[in-house]
Every structure is written in structure tokens, then in C-alpha cells.
Amino acid sequence: MAAGSGRAAGLLVAAAVLPLTGCGGSSGDAVETTASTAAAVEAARAYQRASLHQDWRAVCEGMTERLRRRMDAKTLDECVEIIGAPGIGDHRDARMSTGTAFDVEAFGDHPAGIGLRVTVDEGPGRVAHTALRLVPGEAGAWLVDQAVNIPSPGGTGPTAVRDALRRN
Numbered sequence: 001m002a003a004g005s006g007r008a009a010g011l012l013v014a015a016a017v018l019p020l021t022g023c024g025g026s027s028g029d030a031v032e033t034t035a036s037t038a039a040a041v042e043a044a045r046a047y048q049r050a051s052l053h054q055d056w057r058a059v060c061e062g063m064t065e066r067l068r069r070r071m072d073a074k075t076l077d078e079c080v081e082i083i084g085a086p087g088i089g090d091h092r093d094a095r096m097s098t099g100t101a102f103d104v105e106a107f108g109d110h111p112a113g114i115g116l117r118v119t120v121d122e123g124p125g126r127v128a129h130t131a132l133r134l135v136p137g138e139a140g141a142w143l144v145d146q147a148v149n150i151p152s153p154g155g156t157g158p159t160a161v162r163d164a165l166r167r168n
Contacts, residue, residue: 043142131164
């Protein structure tokens with residue numbers, strides 16, 4: 001069973017993941033669209049969609065082992081237990097969008113990868129933006145290595161995403 005601090009961290013990650021939606025980012029930092037970046041963007045969307053649908057196993061499978069360990073989850077089942085704690089409301093009807101994908105440098109123990117903003121819009125006054133760092137996993141799959149809420153106000157473009165990814 002996961003430690004109590006892991007549960008709190010997991011709930012914070014789930015809270016960061018549940019409220020996502022967005023607007024386009026600045027194209028000045030955009031990564032050239034390739035099959036790889038398209039796969040990273042789709043991995044981010046699948047991660048967010050799984051969270052909105054409360055498919056915690058898919059959310060945990062979409063994370064790097066490093067992110068799961070930061071939540072004190074030693075196994076996939078512990079990750080599911082931690083983030084599967086009862087949440088607030090049903091988010092299935094929320095609209096989701098992503099910003100422009102761009103390269104992000106390594107920071108702390110996070111490797112370089114693709115950064116982008118995911119926004120979830122649940123209606124008036126209920127919009128949340130999350131910065132995601134995606135890194136290549138096994139067999140070419142992209143995994144979420146970092147998910148950080150972007151404070152409001154503060155912008156939603158690449159600079160705001162980079163700043164958020166440097167805070168955590």
C-alpha cells in the first residue's frame with residue numbers, strides 16, 4: 001500500500017490532470033510536425049482523455065516510472081489506487097484542447113522532451129491549463145514525465161509552459 005504522502009501527491013497529480021483545456025500557443029517555439037511529435041501530442045491527449053473518463057489505469061500507464069515513483073507508487077496498481085481516490089464530479093463532457101508542441105530542455109531529473117499545454121474547459125469559469133512534459137518511452141511510445149498546473153493569469157503559450165515545467 002502506498003504511503004500517505006504519496007496519496008497526497010497523487011491527488012495533486014490527479015487534480016493537475018483533471019482540469020485541462022486550451023488555446024493555441026505561439027508558433028515561434030513550435031517543433032516541426034513529424035510523426036514523432038504528432039505521436040507525443042496524441043499521447044498527451046490520450047492521457048488527458050483517460051483522466052477525464054477516470055480511466056486511472058490508462059492514466060498510470062501513460063506516465064513514466066519516474067513520475068509514478070514521485071507519487072510514492074511502486075507499482076502500477078499502487079498508482080491506480082493513489083489517483084483513483086474519489087474525485088470531485090464527472091468530467092466526461094469537458095472540452096479538451098492542446099497548444100503547440102515544442103522542445104523542452106532537460107530540467108532537474110526530467111529529461112529533454114516535448115512540452116505542450118493541455119486545457120480542459122468544463123464551462124464558464126471552469127477552465128484549467130496544465131503543462132505536460134512528454135518523453136520517449138519503450139517501443140517509441142511517448143509518456144508523461146511531468147504534469148504541472150499553469151497558474152492563472154500567467155498566459156498559456158510556450159513561455160508559460162516552460163516556466164511551469166521549471167517549477168517542479
